[in-house]
Amino acid sequence: MTVEASGITRRFGDAAALDGVDLTVREGELVALLGPSGSGKTTLLRVIAGLEGMDAGTLRIAGQDMAGVPARERGIGVVFQHYALFRHMKVADNIAFGLDVRPRATRPDRAEMTRRVAALLALVQIPDLARRYPDQLSGGQRQRVALARALAIEPRLLLLDEPFGALDALVRRDVRRWVRGLQERLAITTILVTHDQEEAMEMADRVAVMERGRIVQFDTPSALLDQPATPFVAGFIGDAARLPCRVEGGIARFDPLPVAPLPAAVPDGPATAFLRPSELLAEPGSGATVRLLRPQGGGDAHLVVEAGGLVLDARAAPGSTLARGDACHLVPRGGRVFPTAG
Numbered sequence: 001m002t003v004e005a006s007g008i009t010r011r012f013g014d015a016a017a018l019d020g021v022d023l024t025v026r027e028g029e030l031v032a033l034l035g036p037s038g039s040g041k042t043t044l045l046r047v048i049a050g051l052e053g054m055d056a057g058t059l060r061i062a063g064q065d066m067a068g069v070p071a072r073e074r075g076i077g078v079v080f081q082h083y084a085l086f087r088h089m090k091v092a093d094n095i096a097f098g099l100d101v102r103p104r105a106t107r108p109d110r111a112e113m114t115r116r117v118a119a120l121l122a123l124v125q126i127p128d129l130a131r132r133y134p135d136q137l138s139g140g141q142r143q144r145v146a147l148a149r150a151l152a153i154e155p156r157l158l159l160l161d162e163p164f165g166a167l168d169a170l171v172r173r174d175v176r177r178w179v180r181g182l183q184e185r186l187a188i189t190t191i192l193v194t195h196d197q198e199e200a201m202e203m204a205d206r207v208a209v210m211e212r213g214r215i216v217q218f219d220t221p222s223a224l225l226d227q228p229a230t231p232f233v234a235g236f237i238g239d240a241a242r243l244p245c246r247v248e249g250g251i252a253r254f255d256p257l258p259v260a261p262l263p264a265a266v267p268d269g270p271a272t273a274f275l276r277p278s279e280l281l282a283e284p285g286s287g288a289t290v291r292l293l294r295p296q297g298g299g300d301a302h303l304v305v306e307a308g309g310l311v312l313d314a315r316a317a318p319g320s321t322l323a324r325g326d327a328c329h330l331v332p333r334g335g336r337v338f339p340t341a342g
């Protein structure tokens with residue numbers, strides 16, 4: 001199902017948690033809402049779910065205006081990080097709960113309910129855990145139950161709010177890949193809220209970057225990396241270092257920093273360059289010092305370099321013999337340059 005949000009504004013007191021948000025999600029697409037804490041991600045998800053009202057704007061799901069449509073009639077499955085399972089109910093009953101709360105007319109009978117729960121347990125690959133209680137499950141298994149409960153109503157839209165936040169790093173990676181596979185297989189339109197850019201970039205077809213209640217860029221992961229629309233996006237995506245420079249005749253110069261010039265298609269004047277660690281090569285030289293070194297195998301290494309009072313992440317040039325404490329200089333191998341505003 002498609003989602004079309006237009007001009008959505010939501011105020012809390014004087015502050016706008018959402019400030020005129022436009023967002024269109026295509027059929028079967030997985031869109032991530034990515035942004036710093038307080039940028040409005042959860043509020044936008046709650047407005048779409050119908051759990052939060054809006055002060056202005058329109059929301060259409062599958063072409064239907066959602067004004068006045070209550071949450072439970074929207075046919076949306078929701079998984080929140082802290083949307084705890086019912087501890088006193090077995091796994092099967094937790095999943096069936098999603099069907100129990102359906103309006104009477106569409107609620108399946110007992111036999112159908114049992115059949116559906118078994119099918120969902122198989123779908124989320126925990127067929128043997130039906131009779132367990134949530135306390136007897138691992139974090140990853142609990143998340144699968146939460147997902148099965150959300151899918152039980154055969155939602156036309158799935159909303160996931162930091163669904164992997166409670167999992168440790170390794171389990172988190174496995175579960176998110178598995179969820180992405182399942183989402184693709186079911187072709188269910190999904191919106192995922194996360195502040196973890198690795199998660200957003202790996203899972204999403206398109207990512208909406210939010211800043212202070214607005215979507216500042218909505219693009220594919222690679223377009224966000226290669227063509228960030230604003231300095232905020234350039235700095236936020238890819239952990240880029242922010243270096244002051246001066247552009248003259250299409251070349252950004254970093255003096256007095258020990259950083260070689262970089263071509264930049266922006267007007268002459270003061271500017272800021274955004275360089276990701278993989279784009280900044282350290283070579284033997286002068287002006288900077290290697291402070292830390294983390295070997296990556298195959299002769300490659302991540303470096304932490306101190307240059308002109310800045311601490312920068314860089315990588316060692318192939319075959320480099322740089323060691324901790326060595327003097328070096330830096331060569332940009334790419335990067336994005338924005339004229340300094342004002």
Ligand SMILES: Nc1ncnc2c1ncn2[C@@H]1O[C@H](COP(=O)(O)OP(=O)(O)OP(=O)(O)O)[C@@H](O)[C@H]1O
Pocket residue numbers: 012016017035036037038039040041042043044195
């Ligand atoms: N019920 C509420 N009452 C008052 N202010 C609220 C309420 N809900 C959210 N806000 C405010 O709206 C802004 C956006 O909050 P929201 O939770 O949507 O951000 P977020 O991007 O999801 O942040 P996080 O990543 O920390 O969850 C914040 O400034 C928050 O304090």
